[in-house]
Amino acid sequence: MKKLCKYLLWSLLVLPSFQAYANWKSWYSEDNxxxxxxxxxxxxxxxxxxASFDNVNRQAFLNLLNDTQNASEWLSNVRSVQSLPWHTKGENIVVTVLNAPWPVKDRVMLTHSCHRLVSEATSKLLIKSIDKSKRAEFLPLEQFKKYIFVAPIEGSWLxxxxxxxxxxxxxIYADPQGxxxxxxxxxxxxxxxxxxxxxxxxxxxxxxxxxxxxxITSSCSTFE
Structure with missing residues (x-):
């Protein structure tokens, strides 16, 4: 899917592995x-x-994600989002530049996203950070010297x-580093x-x- 997931968000700051722990603590529960x-x-x-949303489908959410020009209007602390060309349909490489509160140095996220079909009515968008050794394959790193890379990142949208x-x-889990x-x-x-x-x-x-x-969905084999 072209320009699949952009995101994500500085709002997204947290976890090495989802399956290791299961002690969830409620932090907020209101307004659906x-x-x-x-x-x-x-x-x-x-x-x-x-959260649940009445009278909308998955395509509405994906279209919102794909609207990179509007990303800063809803993704918290996000300055810009760019989707890079990728050879597998249903997958994307995404660069997200984050705004950090002063005096914290601004961050950047370089992520690989993949949209996988779970069932006829369910799909899952998987997200993980690009390994440090592979960043130069996607970015002119000289342009990002003023930023700190958020990594690791592991997340999903079900x-x-x-x-x-x-x-x-x-x-979502992401380590802001620094x-x-x-x-x-x-x-x-x-x-x-x-x-x-x-x-x-x-x-x-x-x-x-x-x-x-x-x-469009993918097998997301590289996420297994």
């Missing part, structure tokens, strides 16, 4: 949005957010259609995810994003 987290061995947290409702579950205190990274991540979902609720219903499901 629930957010929980679990601490990892690094001290950073993995975040899980879930999209489930039931009747006239779209249920979105987002899990000398940011762990407590500040975790606080920023939670607030960022909350703001992103609140912004999404305002954007996903826009007329320009409405369409019949016509997305």
């Amino acid at each position: 949005l629930s957010i929980s987290y679990q601490k990892q061995s690094s001290g950073l947290i993995e975040i899980k957010a879930q 999209l489930e259609e039931t009747s006239n409702t779209l249920l979105i579950t987002h899990q 000398k940011i205190p762990t407590w500040l990274s975790n606080k920023t991540a939670l607030k960022g995810v909350k703001k992103t979902f609140q912004n999404m609720a305002k954007q996903i219903y826009k007329k320009e994003y409405q369409a019949e499901n016509n997305f």
Whole structure:
């Protein structure tokens, strides 16, 4: 899928591996949005957010993601998003430049995303950071010397259609690197995810994003 996932978000700051822990703690539950987290061995947290949207389908969400010019309007702390050419349909390489609060140095995320079909009514967008050794294959690194690369990143967007409702579950872990205190990274991540979902609720219903499901998926074999 062309320009599949952009994202993601500085709101997304947290986890080495999803399966290692299962002690979720509720952080927010209101207005059809629930957010929980679990601490990892690094001290950073993995975040899980879930919300449902009536009368929209998966294509509306994917169209919103694909609108890179509008990314900063709903993805928290995101300055710009760029989707790079990639040879596999249903997959993308994405560069996300983040705005960090002063005096924290701005960050950049270089991620590989893949959209996989789970069932007829469910699909999952998988996201992981590009290894440091491979960054130069995609970016002129000289242009990014003023940034710190966020890595590792491991995340997903689970999209489930039931009747006239779209249920979105987002899990994310990302290490911001640098000398940011762990407590500040975790606080920023939670607030960022909350703001992103609140912004999404305002954007996903826009007329320009409405369409019949016509997305492309991949086997995502490199994510296994």
